[in-house]
Amino acid sequence: MHDRIRGGDPEAFRCLFEEFSGLVHRHAVRVTGDRALAEDVVSLTFLEAWRLRERLRDEGESARPWVMGIAVNVLRNTTRAARRHRAAMARLPAKDTLPDFASEVVGRMADAERLAAARTALDKLxxxxxxxxxxxxxSGLSYEEASQALGVPVGTVRSRLSRARDRLRRLTEEELCKDAAGSSRPRAVRAVTPGPGDTTKGWKR
Known part of the structure; x- marks a missing residue:
């Protein structure tokens, strides 16, 4: 199969896409929190994979590390572009806030608040x-597969992951504490005028 992909066999490449496009999309959604951007990442990843197909090596039976390595590089570029876009948008006059795709992504999770805090903390790593x-x-890659995807030794993956888990746990707890403190602040008082038959006296602090 790898030989066929390197040789430019369209059917073999279609099989590669069908096998790994879902994995790339899920990974991109989790990294970016944006389903539309994740679809762009999938397209760019496999366009790049086709361009670089002759570099596919026979290390192991699966092409998953190779595909995910390309996806990581695509995400590096797209997230940089997204940050520049957000910075530019932030300089524009404020408008009504659009709904965040992240809520859709984490909607099925049991603890959405903790996951949201973890995503914020992840951005600080x-x-x-x-x-x-x-x-x-x-995305469930093994240490060896992540090593191939990132082009670093397995030991480096292990040490980075151990350090990242500790920092992520601490930063997540800090984000949760911030959210708890923010939700305990009193809201602004707004007076209302009761209408006919309305027993409401107003909103209290």
């Missing part, structure tokens, strides 16, 4: 730490 967390924890 170093890029190298984020990548091993998303590959090994979220």
């Amino acid at each position: 170093r890029r190298s730490e984020r990548e091993v967390v998303t590959l090994c924890v979220w």
